[in-house]
Amino acid sequence: MHLSLVSPVYNEERVITEFVDRAAAVLASLSDTFEMILVNDCSTDSTAALLHELEARHPELRVINLSRNVGQQAATLLGLRQARGEQVFLLDSDLQIHPEDMRTLFAAGQADAAWDVIGGARQTRSTGLLRSLASRGVTWLINRVAGSRLADPATTFLLIKRDTLRRACKNDVLAQNFSMLLSYMRIKYRQVPVANHPNVHRRSSYNLVQLFEVLLLALLRYSSGRRTLIGLLFTGAASLSAGGLGIAWLILSGIIRQEPLSTNLLVFTTALAVAGLQFLVLGVITYKIETLNRNLDFRQTLNCVHDD
Numbered sequence: 001m002h003l004s005l006v007s008p009v010y011n012e013e014r015v016i017t018e019f020v021d022r023a024a025a026v027l028a029s030l031s032d033t034f035e036m037i038l039v040n041d042c043s044t045d046s047t048a049a050l051l052h053e054l055e056a057r058h059p060e061l062r063v064i065n066l067s068r069n070v071g072q073q074a075a076t077l078l079g080l081r082q083a084r085g086e087q088v089f090l091l092d093s094d095l096q097i098h099p100e101d102m103r104t105l106f107a108a109g110q111a112d113a114a115w116d117v118i119g120g121a122r123q124t125r126s127t128g129l130l131r132s133l134a135s136r137g138v139t140w141l142i143n144r145v146a147g148s149r150l151a152d153p154a155t156t157f158l159l160i161k162r163d164t165l166r167r168a169c170k171n172d173v174l175a176q177n178f179s180m181l182l183s184y185m186r187i188k189y190r191q192v193p194v195a196n197h198p199n200v201h202r203r204s205s206y207n208l209v210q211l212f213e214v215l216l217l218a219l220l221r222y223s224s225g226r227r228t229l230i231g232l233l234f235t236g237a238a239s240l241s242a243g244g245l246g247i248a249w250l251i252l253s254g255i256i257r258q259e260p261l262s263t264n265l266l267v268f269t270t271a272l273a274v275a276g277l278q279f280l281v282l283g284v285i286t287y288k289i290e291t292l293n294r295n296l297d298f299r300q301t302l303n304c305v306h307d308d
Contacts, residue, residue, distance in 0.1 A: 002026055003034040007093040007100075008075040010041040013050060015095045020054045020061065023091070023099040030106050037062045038093065039079040042069040056085070068273055076156075076178055081169050088165050090158040090178075096159045097122070101194045105159040109193045113153030116164040116187040116296075119179075120157035120194035153183040236279025243273025 005023055009016060020036065027034040040048055040063060049062045064078060080088065082145065087109065089102055097120060105118045139153060156179055160168070164187055171181065246269030254261045 001031050001033075001087065002085045003031045004083035004088040005034070005036045006039070006076065006079040006083055006088060006090050007037070008039050008041055008051065008079065009043065009047060009051070009093045010069070010072070010075075011043045011045045011047060011219055012093050013043075013045045013047050016047055017054065017094060018051050019093045019095055019099065020058060023102070024058050024060065026099050026102050027089075030103065032294050034060055035083070035085065037064065037079045037082050037281050038062070039064045040066060041071070041074040041075040042066050050257060058284060061254040073177055077169065080165060080178070083165065086162050088160045088162065090156060090160065091282065096197050097194055098197065101157070102159075104192055104194060105157070108190065110250055114188060115190045116161055117182050117189045119155045119182075119191045121150070121152035121191040122196040123193050123227075150183060150189065151193075154179055155191075157194060158182070233280065233283040236276045236283055237282075238276070239272050239279060240276025243269045243271070 005027060007019075011020070020038070023036060027036070038051060038061065042065075048065060051061075053063075053065055062082070064082065066075065070078075075259070076090065080090065087106075089105070091097060091099065091102065103271050104121060108118050109115060127133075127236055139151075154177075158179065162183075164182075164185075166179060168178065168185065171185070224289065231292060246265070250261050250266055250269065253259075
């Protein structure tokens, strides 16, 4: 069986040599033929030079040097599209998850063939309170949006079958979060526990703002149009009703009492009604988009059916 390992790399001069040597030893113990694809995302330290030296020592290593920094997700997708293995490992190169844990995922796949993706569920996560809460929020939201029950849906330690990888790369036209995409796809996704070892050499590349961005993108990219539709219509109807009733009450109150209308209240209720009307319009647009998406999905399903 031909195996592939894909790893995005950015400023890992302290650990990259150890990572490649250890990963090569593990892959050699699992298969007679394998490849390692490392995507250097325009590192600014000596990572590129070290990778060049490692290529000479490891003939199975292929290095893709990007001319500009594109970010972890895009670099990951570029590497995955180059993978030729029947099964493909995705593993970060910072040694927070040890390369030896690839044996754990591979053994789980050998024990039961009924899977498309096997993910390594990290047992130890962020130690800081805010980062821990943010990580839990990401986990909860992804599972709710995707309809999954994964212990660690955001893990970047994966073993993927070739056919599943091809489907995922085809769907990932925007270089979005690949792990999140797999959680959303209707595939056989299993997880096994693995240890997470915080990198003492540098801080995590994800700060709280970036974690918030992951939550926001999960809602925008993966939330169901039907759920969004219900939320928009409910919010719009409630706001329009409250604003309309407020305007009517102000007018009737002014007529009955023969007093001038309160300008502040009139502006507030009018703004509330206008906002509600806008939400309702957005709800109608969302409904139209949802209908188009369902029609496209239905046609794609028909195209996958072949008569032998």
